[in-house]
Amino acid sequence: MKHREVGYALLSGSGFEIxxxxxxxxxxxQCNVSYFDALSREEAEERFPELDKERLVRxxxxxxxxxxxxxxxxxxxxxxxxxxxxxxxxxxxxxMIEDLFFILRPGGRLAIxxxxxxxxxxxxxxxxxxxxxxxxxxxxVDTVDDSHYLDFLKHVGKHVFNDPGRDIEADIAFVRSRRExxxxxxxxxxxxFLTRCQDELGIRFEIEYHSAGDENSIEYFCxxxxxxxx
Numbered sequence: 001m002k003h004r005e006v007g008y009a010l011l012s013g014s015g016f017e018i019x020x021x022x023x024x025x026x027x028x029x030q031c032n033v034s035y036f037d038a039l040s041r042e043e044a045e046e047r048f049p050e051l052d053k054e055r056l057v058r059x060x061x062x063x064x065x066x067x068x069x070x071x072x073x074x075x076x077x078x079x080x081x082x083x084x085x086x087x088x089x090x091x092x093x094x095x096m097i098e099d100l101f102f103i104l105r106p107g108g109r110l111a112i113x114x115x116x117x118x119x120x121x122x123x124x125x126x127x128x129x130x131x132x133x134x135x136x137x138x139x140x141v142d143t144v145d146d147s148h149y150l151d152f153l154k155h156v157g158k159h160v161f162n163d164p165g166r167d168i169e170a171d172i173a174f175v176r177s178r179r180e181x182x183x184x185x186x187x188x189x190x191x192x193f194l195t196r197c198q199d200e201l202g203i204r205f206e207i208e209y210h211s212a213g214d215e216n217s218i219e220y221f222c223x224x225x226x227x228x229x230x
Contacts, residue, residue, distance in 0.1 A: 003211035004084075007111055007223040010208055013079025015108075018070070019086035021048075022055040025111070031080065034060040036073065038179070047177070066091040066142045070099040078103050082111045085219070089179045091144045094137035097197045101205075106228030109208070113221035114190045115181075116213030124155045128183040130196050137200070148182040149175045156180075187212035187220035194224070204228070 004025070012030040020035050021044060027033055037044070037059045045053045063069030065086070081100055087093045100110055117123050149172045153160055160171045185193060191210070198204055203226070210222035 001216075001218075003216045004111070004113075004221055007209045007211075007221060010223050010225075011080040011082075011109055011111065013108075015078045015080035015082070016061070016073055017057075017082040017084075018065070019083060019089075020057045022051045022057070023084075024057050025082050025084065027082070033082070036061045036063060036070070038062070038064055065096055065099070066144075068095065068099055068142075070096070071102055073103045075102055076105045078108060079105060080109045080111070084111070084113045084221075085115055087112065088114050088181045088183045088185070091182065092133070092136050092141050093183060093193070094133050094197055094200060095142075097194070098201050098203075101201070101203045101226060104226050106226055108226050110205075110224045110226070111221070112194075112224065113219045114185050115219050116187045116190075117184050118186050119213055119218050121156050122181055122184045125151060125184045127185055127189045130193055133183070133193070134200060144176070144179075144182045146172050146176075149180065152180050152182075185220070187214065190220040191222070194222070 008025060008027050011027060014032040016034050016036045017025055018036045021037065024035070035057045039047060040059050040062055041056045044051070044056050061073065063072055081104055083100065087096055090096050104110055115122065117125060117127065152175055153168070153171055157171070157175075160166055160168065205224040205226050208223045208225050210220070212220050
C-alpha cells in the first residue's frame with residue numbers, strides 16, 4: 001500500500017477514519033485522527049474472531065452509515081476523512097458520498113478507496129452501474145437487499161449451492177452479518193462513479209492524487225479536495 005502514502009501526505013488537521021477495523025491508515029504526524037465504525041472494538045472481536053484483536057482500533061464513535069449517522073460528526077466539521085474499502089459494503093454509496101462531503105469542511109480532503117474487482121474475489125461479478133446506484137439513492141434505500149448478497153454467493157461462495165438441502169437463506173444471513181461486498185467496481189468504474197456523484201449531489205471536488213489498480217494491483221485510491229469557500 002505504498003501508493004497511499006503519497007496521498008496521506010496531503011492530509012492535515014483533525015478528522016476521522018471510517019471503518020478502519022484492524023488496518024488503520026498510517027497517517028502523517030500533522031493528522032489528529034479519531035475512528036468511526038459500525039461496531040465497537042469489543043463487538044468487532046466477537047464478529048470477526050479470525051482477526052488479531054490487538055490490531056483492532058479503539059472506536060471513538062459508533063454509528064451506522066446506512067442510517068446516515070456519519071452526519072453526527074458535524075456539518076463542515078472535519079479537516080480530513082479516510083474511508084478505505086468501506087463504500088462497497090454500504091447500502092447506498094451515493095448517500096455515503098453525500099454525507100462525507102456534508103461533514104468535510106470546504107478545502108478539506110477525503111482519502112477514499114474501493115477494491116478493483118480485477119484483483120479480488122469479486123473478479124467474476126458484474127460492475128455495479130451508476131444508474132443502479134442512482135435509482136437506489138433516489139428511492140432512499142438504506143438496507144442492502146438479499147439480491148446483492150445472493151450475487152456475492154453465486155460468484156464468491158459457489159460451493160454453498162452444491163450441498164443438498166443447504167439453507168441458502170441462512171447463508172445469506174451469514175454474509176449479511178459480515179457485511180460482505182454489496183457493490184463492485186474496477187478502477188475506471190469507481191472513478192466514473194465519484195465524478196458522476198458531483199452532478200447528482202451538487203458537490204464539487206478536485207482529484208488531487210489517484211492510484212489505479214493497473215498500478216497498484218488492488219484498488220482505486222484517491223484524494224478528493226472539497227471545493228467551496230473556506
